[in-house]
Amino acid sequence: MASAQLTLQSVEFAHPGMTKPLFSDLTVQFPSGWTGIVGPNGAGKTTLLKVVTGELAAQSGAVSRQGLALYVAQRTDDAPEFLEDFIWAPDATVLKARLRVGEDWPERWSTLSHGERKRAQIAVALWREPAVLALDEPSNHIDAEARRLLVRALTEFNGIGLLVSHDRALLDELCSQCLLLDPPDAVMRPGGVTEAMEQQDNEEQAARSANDALRRTETRLKDEAQRRRVMADQKAAASRGSKQIKIPAHDHDGRAQRNLAKMSGKDAYAGKMVAQMNQRAGKVATQRSEISVKKRYETGIWVDGASFMPRDFLLRLPAGSLPLGGGRRLHFPDLAIGGTSRIALSGANGLGKSTLIQHLLGHLKLSPEKLVNVPQEISAEDSRTLLEAVKRLPNDELGRVMITISRLGSRPARLLESALPSPGEVRKLLLALGIVRGPHLIVMDEPTNHMDLPGILCLEQALEDCPCAVLLVSHDEAFLEKITVTDWHLTRDEAGDSRLEIEG
Secondary structure, three states, rough: OOOEEEEEEEEEEOOOOOOOOEEEEEEEEEOOOOEEOOOOOOHHHHHHHHHHHHHOOOOOEEEEEEEEEEOOOOOOOOOOOOOOHHHHHHHHHHHHHOOOOOOOOOOOOHHHHHHHHHHHHHHHHHOOOOOOEEEHHHHHOOOHHHHHHHHHHHHHHOEEEEOOOHHHHHHHHHHEEEEEEEEEEEEEEEEHHHHHHHHHHHHHHHHHHHHHHHHHHHHHHHHHHHHHHHHHHHHHHHHHHHHOOOOOOOOOOOOHHHHHHHHHHHHHHHHHHHHHHHHHHHHHHOOOOOOOOOOOHHHOOOOOOOOOOOOOOEEOOOOOOEEOOOEEEEEOOOOOEEEEEEEEEEEEOOOOHHHHHEEEOOOOOOOOOHHEEEOOOOOOHHHHHHHHHHHHHHHHHHHHHHHHHHHHHOHHHHHHHHHOHHHHHHHHHHHHHHHHHHOOEEEEEEOOOOOOOOHHHHHHHHHOOOEEEEEEOOOOOOHHHOOOOOOEEEEOOOOOEEEEEEEO
């Protein structure tokens, strides 16, 4: 492997149509080992990976790198370049075995699960021995066993690694520092994502506390200045009345003159104190302006308009089987989804979870507008089409969708400026569209894939509280445990077929 070097100097980048850059004056040097790239959907994580590997050119500044730099995309639509070379290369034997890549995968790419495709992407990239490796959501779609294999392979990588992931445990396990993006700012912090975000939260809380204290001081000074101004005005009025009184002729010692002089002096003193109070308030305001307080948007959503349907079944399907390819079949018992069912569909990659979901969707007793269906992957073309359709919505519906997007942790203005939303933003768009129309059933295939960490927490809350039926396909056991009640679990039998068992 060539010697690794990666430095960014005053880099700025904005996509066409954006009113503000995603990052500006970004200067950072990446050391060997893994660096986490962390931020909300739409913050520019994928863009940054493409800039540092040369797939996108910065508008200003310089990117200095040595050796081969590779970007491994989130999407798994197309087979990676050099896949066939990798399959037949003598020096690829260990990686093929380690990540369990089949020799027939190039010929049957379209039939592979997204988890299998993801393993192939990463295996090919590691085989090419890059000096800089930028991975975009590498744990998407993969099951627990594949994740264990992936972590082992990535731990042994000795170049410069940049890792974008929603998997907090993966970021903590691999990364010795994290670059936190919050446009237009980017801050490098030591440690995994848990340590980095805790440090950020502590600093933001300290800034908010200091800002609140200064705001209270500024308000108190302004109130006191106003009180003294009123008093000064009252004294000035009294003083003007006194000055109109003639000094008696017998006032030989000038007592009245001295009293008037004293009142005039008091007026001047009161005015001076008002000016001093205003000056001190101005200094406090300047101090406040020097404190950076990040705006934090309201999070958490409630699924309004969803209807309970306790007496109606959305699905009743007799036992049967489905073809999986290669002569294998998926066997399932009688299946039913009620109006308030909360179902988890789990199992290892390649057992037919997505195949079963597609079969179920074709047999639902449900009008299309009452179904929210978020598939595992949405193509770039479909993503563009969806965003354009959202932009054409009536203003009131668009407003409700954008409020929901905001509460899922993305910035609506930035999303509407983009031509191609990120995969995480597309998932939020599909969910938000369904939510504002009042769903009876929410189906999500790998719901946490591509989602940012704040978005996952908001999604958990939304699905946990929603009053409609839910069917979730996921390898994230902790996520499923919080939301679902019934487990539809797929296993492989001795003949190599898949079988669905129901628990709960």
